[in-house]
Amino acid sequence: MTIQSGIAERIMVALDYAEAADARKLVESLKGIPCYMKVGMQLFYSAGPGFVAELKEKGYKVFLDLKMHDIPNTVKGGSESVTRLGVDMFNVHAAGGRAMMEAALEGVDKALAGGSGVKPLVIGVTQLTSTSRIVMNNEIGIAGAVEDAVIRYAKLAQAAGLHGVVASPLEVTQLKAACGPGFVTVTPGIRPAGAAIGDQSRVMTPPEAFAQGTDYVVIGRPITAAAEPRAALEQIIESIH
Numbered sequence: 001m002t003i004q005s006g007i008a009e010r011i012m013v014a015l016d017y018a019e020a021a022d023a024r025k026l027v028e029s030l031k032g033i034p035c036y037m038k039v040g041m042q043l044f045y046s047a048g049p050g051f052v053a054e055l056k057e058k059g060y061k062v063f064l065d066l067k068m069h070d071i072p073n074t075v076k077g078g079s080e081s082v083t084r085l086g087v088d089m090f091n092v093h094a095a096g097g098r099a100m101m102e103a104a105l106e107g108v109d110k111a112l113a114g115g116s117g118v119k120p121l122v123i124g125v126t127q128l129t130s131t132s133r134i135v136m137n138n139e140i141g142i143a144g145a146v147e148d149a150v151i152r153y154a155k156l157a158q159a160a161g162l163h164g165v166v167a168s169p170l171e172v173t174q175l176k177a178a179c180g181p182g183f184v185t186v187t188p189g190i191r192p193a194g195a196a197i198g199d200q201s202r203v204m205t206p207p208e209a210f211a212q213g214t215d216y217v218v219i220g221r222p223i224t225a226a227a228e229p230r231a232a233l234e235q236i237i238e239s240i241h
């Protein structure tokens with residue numbers, strides 16, 4: 001099939017593997033499809049910056065998903081380090097507050113000062129897509145609807161100067177209305193019809209998510225756990241057209 005790069009470039013494949021060899025095998029199987037690659041904590045903690053460099057050498061855009069959440073000075077340092085890796089996007093928890101998010105941007109600027117490296121998009125995590133209203137209200141201690149908490153964090157992230165947020169596709173319409181169409185939305189919680197939901201809570205199918213106007217979808221297990229990952233991704237792309 002012909003891969004329409006416009007959509008593929010907006011699909012972030014979550015390389016949630018313990019071993020670099022397994023991640024490499026998946027990347028190899030998707031060769032020629034210009035998707036975005038997401039390296040999360042499982043792979044980064046085991047394979048390290050070398051794997052990010054490998055993906056960049058292969059020409060992929062890389063979202064480094066380490067969800068930083070610490071004191072501003074530490075996040076500034078972390079952001080400086082990941083910016084030096086040449087990633088195209090990384091994320092921090094909006095719950096860390098405005099000063100912490102501003103510090104992340106300072107870290108980016110420090111890394112790029114005087115140089116010509118890639119300026120990454122810095123994205124705020126609002127409420128994890130595994131979080132239901134009940135969990136948010138009763139365990140995390142935030143009252144009200146999840147959408148309201150997501151919008152509040154998104155506005156804070158925007159005020160801090162971040163480029164966008166991670167949220168579920170269910171909140172995209174409200175996010176775009178509240179923060180403007182240019183504020184980037186990255187949406188995990190994607191499940192093709194009939195796929196196992198697993199630990200996710202706020203989910204939509206790939207065509208539904210794109211119909212909300214999201215910029216990027218993040219998809220892991222529906223691709224990585226499929227018997228034929230490439231066929232699974234091609235089917236997802238096909239379903240969107």
Ligand SMILES: O=C(O)c1cc(=O)[nH]c(=O)n1[C@@H]1O[C@H](COP(=O)(O)O)[C@@H](O)[C@H]1O
Pocket residue numbers: 014016040065067091125127128129130166167188189190200218219220221222
């Ligand atoms: O920041 C993320 O990427 C993220 C945020 C969020 O709220 N929910 C979420 O699932 N993710 C990541 O998106 C991916 C989803 O994977 P699957 O549930 O296997 O499709 C995982 O790598 C998660 O770490």
